[in-house]
Amino acid sequence: MKALPTAPQEMPLDRRMKSQRLQDAVPHCSLSCFFWKKMAGLLLVTCTYIIDVSAFRIQRLESTETCQDHTTYFKQYFVLRGEPVILKCPSFKYKHLDFSSHPYNLTWSKNDSEMMRPGEDEKPRIWAQGDALWFLPASLEDSGQYICTRRNSSHCADVSIHLTVFEKNAAHAISYPQILITCTSGKLVCPDLGDFIQKETDLELKWYKDSVLVGEDDIKFKTLKGTNFLYINSVSARDSGYYTCEMAFTYGGEQYNITRTILLKTLDQEKRFRPAIIYPDKNTTLAVLDSKLILPCKVFIGSSNHFHTNVMWLANDTYVDITYKQGRVTEGERLEIVENDENYIEVPLVFDPVREIDFYTDFKCEAQNSYGRQVLPTRVRQEASSALWHIAVVPVALTCLILGGLCMHKCWKQKAGNGYSLAKS
CATH class of the missing domain: 2.60.40.10 (Immunoglobulins)
Known part of the structure; x- marks a missing residue:
């Protein structure tokens, strides 16, 4: 005959007290360790992100x-x-x-x-x-x-x-400079529209001078459908100022407005053939050490013949081929350009490659013809290399890893301490 099961005996008082102390102690340890684990996890994620981004930038740097x-x-x-x-x-x-x-x-x-x-x-x-x-x-x-x-x-x-x-309210801050000669008939050009013109026959612009519509039944101004010109009869100094051209552009069923603001400057007849350097437009050009750099000098010569204008580069007031006898820095091929019926000359300065001494050299672009001369000084400055960023990342990543390890060590130490205290009690 099988013995009937007996009712479970009640746990002794001393064991119940130890069990209760264990249950009271465990949540305290879990909350504390949870905080340190979260901190460690966050630091490790941050380190991983920094290392990944650094690796991406290294890859990008190598490719460039x-x-x-x-x-x-x-x-x-x-x-x-x-x-x-x-x-x-x-x-x-x-x-x-x-x-x-x-x-x-x-x-x-x-x-x-x-x-x-x-x-x-x-x-x-x-x-x-x-x-x-x-x-x-x-x-x-x-x-x-x-x-x-x-x-x-x-x-x-x-x-x-x-x-x-x-x-939108900063249109005058991005005006395109154009020049016309007084006592002649000239034309303004609405620039940078070529890629938006789908059919020339559909090209129709609206022109404004100081926000006033011009070109419609006007003796002074005239527009012609299918062109991006505004004709001005008998240009005078009073015609100087801001002009705006507007064009509608449709793509994918949506219509966009394209506006260009032009700053017209007028020159007297005697200045019409003088050279004017339009680039470099800043006194400083950024360059990466040991990379190849091409710095063009672009000169506006108006109606003057290309042949009559000389454009050259100087280094410390000396011809480039004399300063750099080894040919590391040279003048590139001279380009003769016609844009909007006006003549330009472009001569590049080629660095192959850029060296530290170039950052302490005075470069000048000089344009001269029988009507006048202009000199534009410029400096080449060192651009911050992405490699410097990676150097700074390494100690940051190591610091994150060290802090993460300390957090985990703190948590494990606290666990061990709580276990020893419970066993002792």
């Missing part, structure tokens, strides 16, 4: 440093918020940068750190198409430096382009 040529593009793009803009990766004009005979890949990056990956959204606001980067429309946070990189199996070259996006 392998480029043999870097050009600071003389043209800066300006646009008003809410309007479309297209950044064009300029075709390389110099023989040693010729990609025309070989296929290449073109990529974009912003501020030399993040690769642009447009087209991932169903309807992206920014996307790449051919050699252009589209913004439909532009936003204030789009301002910055964009780098387009052409790369093939044997060569790599990149160009930095600056884009600045302004608020």
